Amino acid sequence: MDKIRELKEQFEARLAKTDNLTLLDRVRVEYLGKKGSITALLKGMKNLSNEEKKSFGADVNKLKSYAAKRIDEKVEELRKAEIEREIAEMPQFDITVPANTARGSYHPITLVQRQCENIFKSMGFTVEDYPEVVTDYECFESVNIPKHHPARDMQDTYYLTNGQLLKTQTSAAQNAILRKYGKDLIENGVPIKAIFPGRCFRNEATDASHENTFFQMEGMMVDRDISISNLIFFMKTMLSEVFRRDVKVRLRPGFFPFVEPGFELDINCLICGGEGCSSCKHSGWLELCPCGMIHPNVLREGGIDPDEYTGFAFGLGLTRLAMMEYKIKDIRDLNSGSLKALAQFSDDE
Amino acid sequence: MFLSMNWISDFVDLSGLDKTELIHQFSLSTAEVENEIFFKGSELSGVVVAEIKSVENHPESKKLHLLKVDAGDGQLTDVVCGAPNVRVGMKTAFAKVGAKIGEIEIAPRALAGYTSYGMCCSEAEIGISDDHSGIMEITDDVPCGADLKEIYEIDDIVFEVDNKSLTNRPDLWGHYGIAREFAALAGRPLKPLDVEDLTVFSDLPSVDLKIEDPLCQRYSCLQVENISRSVSPVNMRIRLYYCGMRAINFLADLTNYLMLEMGQPMHAFDSRKVGKIRIKRFDEPFVFKTLDGVDRKVDENTLMICNDNTPVAIAGIMGGLDSEIVGDTTTLTLESATFDAASIRKSTVRLAHRTDASMRYEKSLDPELTVPAIGRFLSLLKKYDSGVKVVSALTDEYAFRYDTVELNFTKAFVDRYTGIEIDNDTIVKTLQSLGFKVTLENDVFDVVVPSWRSTKDVTINADIIEEITRIYGYDNFEIHTTRSPLYPVRPDAVKLSEEKIKDILVKKFNLHELHSYVWAYSDELKDLGIEVEDNVKLANATNPNIETIRNSLIPTQLCQVKTNVGYAPEFGIFEIGRAVTGMTEDNLCVEKKLLAITLYQKTENVKSLYFELRDILAVITGDIKHKLPEFKAKQPTHGYEHPVNLNSIVLDGKEIGTIGIVHPNVGRKIDKKACIVFAELDVQAFAEAETAPIIYEEPSKFPPIDYDISVVIPKGVLFSDMAKCWANEGKGILKSAKIVDSYDTDMFHSETVRFEFSSNERTLSSVEVQEIMDAVINNLKEIDVRLR
DSSP states (O other), X not given: OHHHHHHHHHXXXXXXXXXXXXXXXXXXXXXXXXXXXXXXXXXXXXXXXXXXXXXXXXXXXXHHHHHHHHHHHHHHHHHHHHHHHHHHHOOOOOTTSOOOOOOOBOOHHHHHHHHHHXXXXXXXXXEOOOOSEEOHHHHTGGGTOOTTOHHHHHSOOOBBTTSOEEOSSGGGGHHHHHHHHHHHHHHHOOOEEEEEEXXXXXXXXXXXXXXXXXXXXXXXXXXXXXXXXXXXXXXXXXXXXXXXXXXXXXXXXXXXXXXXXXXXXXXEOTTTTTSOOTTTTTSSEEEEEEEEEEOHHHHHHTTOOTTTOEEEEEEEEHHHHHXXXXXXXXXXXXXXXXXXXXXTOOOOO | OEEEHHHHHTTBOOTTSOHHHHHHHHHHHTSOBOSOOEEETTTEEEEEEEEEEEEEEOSSOSSOEEEEEEOSSSSEEEEEEOOTTOOTTOEEEEEEEEEEETTEEOOOEEETTEEESSEEEOHHHHTSOSOOSSOOOBOTTSOTTOBHHHHSOOOEEEEEBOGGGGTTOGGGSSHHHHHXXXXXXXXXXXXXXXXXXXXXXXXXXXXXXXXXXXXXXXXXXXXXXXXXXXXXXXHXXXXXXXXXXXXXXXXXXXXXXXXXXXXXXXXXXXXXXXXXXXXXXXXXXXEEEBTTSOEEEEOTTSOEEEETTEEEEETTTEEBSTTSOOTTOOEEEEEEEEEOHHHHHHHXXXXXXXXXXXXXXXXXXXXXGHHHHHHHHHHHHHHHOTTOEEOSOOEEEEOOOOOOOEEEEEHHHHHHHHSSOOOHHHHHHHHHHTTOEEEEETTEEEEEOOGGGTXXXXXXXXXXXXXXXXXXXXXXXXXXXOOOOOXXXXXXXXXXXXXXXXXXXXXXXXXXXXXXXXXXXXXXXXHTTOOOOOOOBBSSOSSGGGOBBOSOSHHHHHHHHHHHBTTBSEEEEEEEEEEEEEEOTTSOEEEEEEEEEEEEESOSOHHHHHHHHHHHHHHHHHHHHSSOOEEEEOOOOSTTBOSSSOEEEEETTEEEEEEEEBOHHHXXXXXXXXXXXXXXXXXXXXXHSOOOOOOOOOOOSSXXXXXXXXXXXXXXXXXXXXXXXXXXXXXXXXXXXXXXXXXXXXXXXXXXXXXXXXXXXXXOOHHHHHHHHHHHHHHHHHTTOEEO
């Protein structure tokens, strides 16, 4: 019995000195393990009488469960202390230090172009890609601008030494698109609905509002009964989406060889809402995009019978739109390659 | 072009209508009107006719005169006047006390010691010409006291039409054509022009005339003599002035007036200089003095009006100085002609001389106009100079006639094109108001296009649609969406890849998208020591710096890096743009859409920057195509490429791009303390590569086994060489091999490779893994890679 008491006192002292879980594990092994001191007590029972064995054994077992309980309590205690210590040791961060906002950027044309493309994609238009170097046929002949047509004078063209040219207008893609989708239109009745954004070139001197390299987006729709009424509807819908508000549009007759009738489309000034301001030269209107019903010659040249099908086409200056959207004053900033100017456009809607 | 509402009102009664609103409608239905409308005369009041009764010199001023004038109010008014042309008995414009001229209100005013009770005015002060050399001279027949605005057409509404918007409308280059539009818009009749009958002169001798060149379509002329008038009537001068022309003399003014009225340019020759009119071109270039006194070089393509063999005018552009009407001209020959539009246009470009006449001829004028224009001229001439005498028959050679344009279409055609209902009656009335002859039977319209619209403007049915709808008014259109059937839209593969690439580069790698020009900037490249490589060129570049089309985007990007040094110690830029990389057999440009990426970092560790770019390319192909590119060492072909670490980017065995480090020669010129690496990828080729399917692999329920080996790798052995050593040894349970550590000493390069084994069927035994690893280690030994 003395041995038991002695061992219990020794255990208590030892436990009191134990201040971490690793040591506590060692204590558990030392006392309760197979070779532990409490277990060892039982081994010394051989010499005892049966009666004594019974009572001694019961006392040892009592001590054993007591020790186990004490150790569990100690574990709990130490864990608690550890968590408290961890909390106490956590430093207070200065969350007000400037954030790392390093990020990439899109070219503003990409953003505006995507906006426009998404609007038309949502209405079932395909988005077409077209080269920048084209032939005279693609850029002029096929869209009803034969040689010596005055419209050619209006567009100062960059010709290449091999006789090709840098496209002056996205209309250069019209013929190819009509041919690409015409078969499906004629055989299966699938309407042609396409937009074709692209870079265009004009041989002219540059200044804050003139560039020799700029982006346009052209679109067209051809089907059996496409009408002027449809054209106005689409223009109004598109521009309302582009400017995210209900825009007023008006059409005036305009002369473009590839459409008939042709229109200049104005929208009510976004700055003054139509009251008249310096941006719209006090007219309340902004001339925004040329459009019209596709000229029968253009359809015919694209392999589509103008007696069977009609269509509308429109052009939109993406560069101009980007300048309006982001209030860019100098058009040359767009091709300047300057990150100071161009790294500001991260928003991708 | 400026237009006078008074002039238009000569031909259509617009009384009771809001003129400003009509002009606005004109802008929406016909041609663009500039924003500012001028209300002429609105700032003028109280100016009357007065007679100068006496003139005294001012005692102290050489310039000033003391006048007494009779302004019709029964008294003489004292006026101090500085004009040099004052004289007794002269009638002039007099602004009484209380009159308003612009912002000035006339009040009694002391001038050099005398009080002036009013002001005698010049034409410039009244705003009816730019003549301010003296006070206005008014003819004797006008009574004193009459309000100037009541005797002259000073009040007018003048607006300007954008010439560009009249490009395809030859009929709108005169007031009469414009009046036709206003008549159609207002629904009021157009009055016929007052034209003199020229057939009565058919007994007189003809002018000796011969068109010897097909570029002259029609030439009409008439000889007139006994012209006594030299100064044009005031109202005529006012109209000319309001429309932007200066009054010169009666005859010149009248030809200009006719041009502004009917759109038909006219010219008056001294008959002594044009006895034998021939229209032709010359075989050799020569110098010709036009009536503005300028010597102009005329070439063999320019059509000339000649007196036999002596040129007297550049056809359709300008008359010659020698044949101009002069003081002693008694007989004049009046020309009214039509010439080939394209020829006139090209001649003006060659001569660099555009005139009011040539501007009109360029638009393809109606040849039917020439004779009525002479008739109208004669009618006005007689009205203002009653003694004139016609001395020749109307001589008219009509060499080229346009075909009459007849069109027919159905109501259904109109409905289909417009998408709205415009009734038959409206269609007929609209077309008739514009001068078309229309017959309608069973919903079929037969239309004859008037000559003034059929030189090029209205030729097909779609043109008729424009006529109907513009007058109907686009604002009045009911708008609706299409009834077209719906089909799925297939996105373009290139476009799709392009957008995904942009997103990855911007969102994942913080790169910046820039744009650049399609030509090589030779000056900037020279500064970087980069040679502009030979390629197709601009044939008509105005700036030799941009002559050559680029064959790669990388040199351009290196210029951009140079531009942005100092923006940040580290940045990456990219562009998806075009270059011409060669020519086809047919000598057409091979245009490529390329992705270029350049990374710049102020660092000495070029390897990490290079691998950053390598990883970007791997992520692009991995994300979009679900597979990784291979890299193969290549030899430099451009001066800006570092000869070491230049690799082809290979996808599915096809070379689709290049990754490399900038050659130190170029790099130093950009930034000595930075590293620059670049990559270029053919977007089209990339887009065409197949996207690998995603093959789902069930996660194993059995524990994996990792097996690490550390190996010493001799120089020249690549990881891809080592990978071959285990490629065929895995028995389906080797899942991956990754570098988990690498270690370099002066003596060797070492890497620790972790092999991961797992199976979906069973718990792997260490024995089978060991067998595989033994084989791998054996294979590695064969390429001299040994365990450390």
